Amino acid sequence: QKEVEQDPGPLSVPEGAIVSLNCTYSNSAFQYFMWYRQYSRKGPELLMYTYSSGNKEDGRFTAQVDKSSKYISLFIRDSQPSDSATYLCAMSENSGGSNYKLTFGKGTLLTVNP
Amino acid sequence: NAGVMQNPRHLVRRRGQEARLRCSPMKGHSHVYWYRQLPEEGLKFMVYLQKENIIDESGMPKERFSAEFPKEGPSILRIQQVVRGDSAAYFCASSQGRNQPQHFGDGTRLSIL
Numbered sequence: 001q002k003e004v005e006q007d008p009g010p011l012s013v014p015e016g017a018i019v020s021l022n023c024t025y026s027n028s029a030f031q032y033f034m035w036y037r038q039y040s041r042k043g044p045e046l047l048m049y050t051y052s053s054g055n056k057e058d059g060r061f062t063a064q065v066d067k068s069s070k071y072i073s074l075f076i077r078d079s080q081p082s083d084s085a086t087y088l089c090a091m092s093e094n095s096g097g098s099n100y101k102l103t104f105g106k107g108t109l110l111t112v113n114p
Numbered sequence: 115n116a117g118v119m120q121n122p123r124h125l126v127r128r129r130g131q132e133a134r135l136r137c138s139p140m141k142g143h144s145h146v147y148w149y150r151q152l153p154e155e156g157l158k159f160m161v162y163l164q165k166e167n168i169i170d171e172s173g174m175p176k177e178r179f180s181a182e183f184p185k186e187g188p189s190i191l192r193i194q195q196v197v198r199g200d201s202a203a204y205f206c207a208s209s210q211g212r213n214q215p216q217h218f219g220d221g222t223r224l225s226i227l
Contacts, residue, residue, distance in 0.1 A: 004156070043205055043218035088156070099213050100147065101170065105158035
């Protein structure tokens with residue numbers, strides 16, 4: 001079993017739809033959770049950064065972490081064609097006070113159709 | 115552009131040659147990380163460096179790969195005697211501190227002929 005599982009998609013939605021992206025993980029030591037957006041031929045761009053369980057909202061984006069289920073989600077409201085990209089989840093442990101070693105999912109390819 | 119700068123964006127090498135990948139962190143960042151993204155795989159951590167120090171190289175292959183971050187100049191990821199399996203996208207990230215969010219460059223796509 002891989003440490004981080006992410007449905008690769010592709011996921012195609014109409015403009016304005018609510019998008020739900022998810023990752024599951026097996027390592028109960030993960031405490032920091034991130035979502036990155038990656039456009040084609042570009043580097044990952046940090047969208048959300050959360051610690052432990054709970055919700056975090058930033059504009060049209062909401063990140064949820066459920067540590068009891070080892071499940072994280074990213075919701076995108078009022079999706080736009082410019083949201084079309086690959087979304088990567090990433091997570092890290094708090095090992096000896098350090099959380100720099102990120103473990104990534106493979107990414108979900110999202111297309112928002114006008 | 116104050117972001118993480120990587121060059122070259124594309125690099126083609128023949129088997130047995132050396133590849134040098136460069137990374138300049140964001141202004142004000144002194145922590146650098148290298149990740150590798152193989153085809154159909156997620157990004158994998160390779161190495162973490164601060165100025166003049168390798169902090170964690172647990173993700174680096176034991177042979178042919180090395181990294182440095184000198185006092186002056188960019189961080190360098192060096193791959194000696196490249197093989198076909200080294201073909202991948204190599205991403206550099208930087209952060210202000212050890213436990214701060216990492217910001218990525220646009221990567222170097224290495225192709226081995």
